[in-house]
Amino acid sequence: MKFSMRRTIAMQRKEFRQFLADGHTMALMLVMPIFILILFAVAIDMRPKHNGTALLLRDSSPTVRTLVSAMENSTYFRFKALISNEEEGERLINSGKVHFILTVPENFTRDLVRRERPILLLDADCSDPGAIGAALEALEAIRANFLAGSDFDGPLAHLRPGLGPFELRIHRRFNPESISRYNVIPGVIGMLLTMIGVMLMSLSVTREMERGTMENILAMPLMPLEIMIGKISPPIVLGLVLSAALLTLSTAVFSVPMLGSPLLLLFAMALFMCCNLAIGFAISSLAANQTQAIQLSIMVLMPSFLLSGFIFPFDGMPPWARAIGCCIPLTHFLRIARGIMLKGCDMGDVYQNILCLSAIAIVVAAIASLLHRRTLD
Amino acid sequence: MAKKFAIDVCGLVKKFGNHVAVNGIDLRVEGGTICGFLGPNGSGKTTTLRLICGLLRADGGGGTCLGYDIRCQSDEIHRSIGYMTQRFSFWEDLSVRENLIFTANVYAMDNAADRVESMLKSLGLNNRGRQLAGGLSGGWKQRLALAAGLIHEPKILLLDEPTAGVDPRARREFWETIHSLAAEGITILVSTHYMDEAERCHHIIFMHGGNVIARGSADEICAATGLKTIEVSKFGELTDGVLAKLGGISCAHFGNTLHISAMDEIEMRMALDRAFGRGNYAAREIATSLEDAFIHHTRGMEDGR
Ligand SMILES: Nc1ncnc2c1ncn2[C@@H]1O[C@H](COP(=O)(O)OP(=O)(O)OP(=O)(O)O)[C@@H](O)[C@H]1O
Ligand SMILES: [Mg+2]
Numbered sequence: 001m002k003f004s005m006r007r008t009i010a011m012q013r014k015e016f017r018q019f020l021a022d023g024h025t026m027a028l029m030l031v032m033p034i035f036i037l038i039l040f041a042v043a044i045d046m047r048p049k050h051n052g053t054a055l056l057l058r059d060s061s062p063t064v065r066t067l068v069s070a071m072e073n074s075t076y077f078r079f080k081a082l083i084s085n086e087e088e089g090e091r092l093i094n095s096g097k098v099h100f101i102l103t104v105p106e107n108f109t110r111d112l113v114r115r116e117r118p119i120l121l122l123d124a125d126c127s128d129p130g131a132i133g134a135a136l137e138a139l140e141a142i143r144a145n146f147l148a149g150s151d152f153d154g155p156l157a158h159l160r161p162g163l164g165p166f167e168l169r170i171h172r173r174f175n176p177e178s179i180s181r182y183n184v185i186p187g188v189i190g191m192l193l194t195m196i197g198v199m200l201m202s203l204s205v206t207r208e209m210e211r212g213t214m215e216n217i218l219a220m221p222l223m224p225l226e227i228m229i230g231k232i233s234p235p236i237v238l239g240l241v242l243s244a245a246l247l248t249l250s251t252a253v254f255s256v257p258m259l260g261s262p263l264l265l266l267f268a269m270a271l272f273m274c275c276n277l278a279i280g281f282a283i284s285s286l287a288a289n290q291t292q293a294i295q296l297s298i299m300v301l302m303p304s305f306l307l308s309g310f311i312f313p314f315d316g317m318p319p320w321a322r323a324i325g326c327c328i329p330l331t332h333f334l335r336i337a338r339g340i341m342l343k344g345c346d347m348g349d350v351y352q353n354i355l356c357l358s359a360i361a362i363v364v365a366a367i368a369s370l371l372h373r374r375t376l377d
Numbered sequence: 378m379a380k381k382f383a384i385d386v387c388g389l390v391k392k393f394g395n396h397v398a399v400n401g402i403d404l405r406v407e408g409g410t411i412c413g414f415l416g417p418n419g420s421g422k423t424t425t426l427r428l429i430c431g432l433l434r435a436d437g438g439g440g441t442c443l444g445y446d447i448r449c450q451s452d453e454i455h456r457s458i459g460y461m462t463q464r465f466s467f468w469e470d471l472s473v474r475e476n477l478i479f480t481a482n483v484y485a486m487d488n489a490a491d492r493v494e495s496m497l498k499s500l501g502l503n504n505r506g507r508q509l510a511g512g513l514s515g516g517w518k519q520r521l522a523l524a525a526g527l528i529h530e531p532k533i534l535l536l537d538e539p540t541a542g543v544d545p546r547a548r549r550e551f552w553e554t555i556h557s558l559a560a561e562g563i564t565i566l567v568s569t570h571y572m573d574e575a576e577r578c579h580h581i582i583f584m585h586g587g588n589v590i591a592r593g594s595a596d597e598i599c600a601a602t603g604l605k606t607i608e609v610s611k612f613g614e615l616t617d618g619v620l621a622k623l624g625g626i627s628c629a630h631f632g633n634t635l636h637i638s639a640m641d642e643i644e645m646r647m648a649l650d651r652a653f654g655r656g657n658y659a660a661r662e663i664a665t666s667l668e669d670a671f672i673h674h675t676r677g678m679e680d681g682r
Contacts (some may be wrong), residue, residue, distance in 0.1 A: 375431070
């Protein structure tokens with residue numbers, strides 16, 4: 001048989017026709033790349049600024065205030081909380097609300113004036129080593145040039161040394177060797193659970209629709225709740241087995257620390273799985289066929305990965321992206337998983353994220369059961 | 378009043394977008410009778426059955442099925458009907474037995490396992506119990522679907538083209554089953570494209586374009602058309618020109634004979650003379666068949682598909 005242009009064109013026309021008819025594919029292929037490009041180009045800062053910082057002031061002279069505002073002006077630090085003791089600081093850094101705690105010791109200014117090189121203490125959350133490097137560099141620059149300006153002209157000019165008049169002691173917390181694997185693995189676990197939960201579930205009802213078996217199910221005396229529980233059960237079991245396996249593998253083989261309670265983490269995983277399955281169930285009621293279900297799933301998964309703090313540092317995103325990120329289950333799960341594994345968080349540190357996950361699960365499940373088909377129309 | 382009829386609905390309307398699939402249907406079916414739905418593709422048979430069992434929400438009209446409101450009591454209706462879908466709707470990746478056990482448990486049968494075994498035996502499926510449903514041939518799939526539809530001893534059975542693609546012998550057995558079920562008092566609604574099957578029903582509903590255009594027994598429907606039918610034989614060669622001369626008269630080949638039917642016998646004879654030439658053919662009057670009535674009813678009307 002010879003190559004025929006006519007047959008080829010016939011084939012092309014058929015493909016274009018089907019391609020254009022499928023709105024979901026079109027949307028996915030056009031909108032997603034543009035969204036991602038914009039996200040990378042303008043929105044994401046791989047060296048996040050405005051890192052939340054807690055301030056423990058044991059000395060509050062104008063000199064200290066100069067230092068604090070110099071840090072804030074560097075744009076890498078944002079002082080979020082003025083705390084009065086270490087415990088408060090622990091809570092804040094454990095729950096991920098701040099990445100740094102700056103402790104200005106007693107007599108800082110006095111020692112400074114006496115050229116005794118007082119020690120400024122900075123606790124840094126190194127669980128995401130890449131995210132805080134820039135802030136540490138900025139602080140080092142401030143230290144080196146501190147008081148090099150006009151403040152110490154005249155009689156105080158001798159306080160203008162090149163080495164910096166104080167010592168900076170950085171206390172690297174949670175991942176002192178800055179092993180990026182420690183930060184990545186909890187994220188990968190979350191990503192896998194999201195993918196499996198959403199995909200598996202989104203196919204479940206659409207498969208029945210596509211094969212015509214939904215008509216049978218709807219003609220049987222089955223309540224939507226019964227259908228939902230039945231359909232959710234195998235993925236939940238699979239998810240839990242998988243979670244346990246992934247955790248064991250990460251800690252035993254890849255020596256990721258597990259400082260907190262594995263049971264608390266498994267509980268969070270079950271809750272997280274429920275969120276993903278509810279999302280998948282909602283998708284499966286919306287989609288007309290399995291292809292659409294997969295495409296809708298991808299539309300949910302991509303933003304999850306990009307905006308949850310898994311790929312990009314959460315604090316490096318603009319406010320609108322962080323607002324979206326807060327509605328994504330993966331965001332909260334990541335904080336819980338990293339917190340429990342790397343920081344040894346307990347319920348008190350992560351309860352807010354657990355509450356958020358529960359709220360998302362309830363809201364999405366409610367939406368999913370509203371979307372669920374009770375008839376064939 | 379509603380108690381007397383197993384199904385009592387009126388004015389059922391169903392629209393899909395702008396398209397009216399069912400256009401105000403009234404239906405009353407007595408308990409223990411077989412009611413057949415006949416009509417061309419797209420005439421609304423499946424849609425009507427789905428409306429009756431609450432699978433679709435009616436846009437207008439309403440009524441009762443076993444005394445339950447079809448608009449708001451579909452749970453009760455689902456418990457007491459068996460619905461066999463037009464397209465095979467059991468799980469092809471489950472075995473025959475697993476499909477039946479699932480169905481029996483969904484209807485909360487007390488003696489599910491026994492019921493499944495006796496069902497398998499009575500439908501001749503017992504040595505296929507472990508086969509995957511997807512591996513069954515078309516006819517066996519239909520048998521499985523019927524078995525599943527009967528497993529919870531429904532009071533009403535809705536069968537949507539249950540014998541499409543089933544061999545004649547299995548079809549006959551199938552209809553024997555249907556009749557014995559009806560004798561037990563089960564009400565049966567069945568849609569079909571086979572005239573001989575329609576003739577086996579107590580009552581035929583003839584649908585076209587979402588409307589009921591004729592109803593009654595097969596004889597009543599044939600008589601009501603007022604058609605006369607002539608069997609023509611021993612004519613010479615048939616050419617396009619010959620058939621064209623018959624004008625608009627409906628005409629069908631049966632082996633070496635032609636069946637032509639129309640309202641007016643004289644006009645028919647004149648057309649035959651025109652086409653074949655007087656005396657060049659043999660003709661005798663025969664009973665109008667349901668198929669002739671079907672063609673008569675659907676001719677010249679726009680199909681609803
Ligand atoms: N889900 C649907 N969405 C849109 N239109 C539909 C839908 N279901 C049926 N229709 C339309 O309603 C009309 C009646 O369809 P229905 O399936 O009831 O016909 P039918 O008599 O069962 O035909 P057949 O003999 O081919 O099974 C058709 O025109 C069909 O296109
Ligand atoms: Mg049909």
